[in-house]
Structure formats: C-alpha cells, structure tokens
Amino acid sequence: MxxxxxxxxxxxxxxxxxxxxxxxxxxxxxxxxxxxxxxxxxxxxxxxxxARQGGIRARRRRDQNAVIAVLWFITQVLAWLLLDGWAARLAVLVLSILLIPVLVTVVFDRRS
Incomplete structure (x- = not known):
C-alpha cells in the first residue's frame, strides 16, 4: 500500500x-x-x-460629411459597374470631385 x-x-x-x-x-x-x-x-x-469639437453644429457637420462621403462612394461604385468605357468612368470621377463643393454649398448652405 x-x-x-x-x-x-x-x-x-x-x-x-x-x-x-x-x-x-x-x-x-x-x-x-x-x-x-x-x-x-x-x-x-x-x-x-x-479632441473633437463637441457641439451640435460639429456633430451635424460630421454627419453631413459622412453622408457626402457615402454618396460619393456609391456614385463611384455605380459608375464603375454600369459604365463600360474608361473615359466615362474617369469623367464621372473628375466631375464628382469638381461638383462636390458646389453641391455641398447648395444643399447644406455652407458659406465658408
């Protein structure tokens, strides 16, 4: 044991x-x-x-910028999927880059 x-x-x-x-x-x-x-x-x-700005205007501006970025990205994806030619895709890219400030000013009334 x-x-x-x-x-x-x-x-x-x-x-x-x-x-x-x-x-x-x-x-x-x-x-x-x-x-x-x-x-x-x-x-x-x-x-x-x-540090981020913390007010309601800053939050609204961040939200608007996010909406703008998502819409721009969707536009680019649709252009690349629906358009066949490289020239058309490039034209959509250039025009969207050039028109973003105009549309932001018109839609969101930003006068900076």
Whole structure:
C-alpha cells in the first residue's frame, strides 16, 4: 500500500513540476514580448490625441460629411459597374470631385 501511495505522490510531483516548467516557459515568453514591445514603443513617437469639437453644429457637420462621403462612394461604385468605357468612368470621377463643393454649398448652405 505504501508503495502505491509513494508512486502516486511521485506522479503528482512530476505533474506539478511539469506544470511549473510550462508556467515558467509561458512567463519567460511573455516577459520577452513585453520587453520587445517596450523597446519598439520607446522608438516610436507618442500618439497625439486630437479632441473633437463637441457641439451640435460639429456633430451635424460630421454627419453631413459622412453622408457626402457615402454618396460619393456609391456614385463611384455605380459608375464603375454600369459604365463600360474608361473615359466615362474617369469623367464621372473628375466631375464628382469638381461638383462636390458646389453641391455641398447648395444643399447644406455652407458659406465658408
């Protein structure tokens, strides 16, 4: 009986040592990753946070700009899908770029 207990104790201790070795290996890898990340971030410039304007006018302008961008993108996708010639696609691209300020001023009444 005592031999069986000694064998089981030895198995438990071997399993505990194996787990400890795995844990030490994981910790060593994590430490190397942290050190590498620290060296890389020390070289990179710090990120500058730019605060957004917070009023209702700023939010409305962001929403309008998002609508303009989505409509412009949809226009380009439709032009590329529906038009066959490169000249027509290029013409739609150039005209949409040139007409965006005019349409924004007319539709949203921006006088800047």
């Amino acid at each position: 005592s031999r069986e207990r000694a064998r089981r104790r030895a198995e438990r201790e071997a399993e505990r040592e194996r787990r400890a070795a795995e844990h030490a290996l994981r910790e060593a890898r994590a430490a190397r990753r942290r050190e590498l990340r620290g060296r890389v971030t020390a070289v990179l410039p710090r990120r500058v946070r730019v």
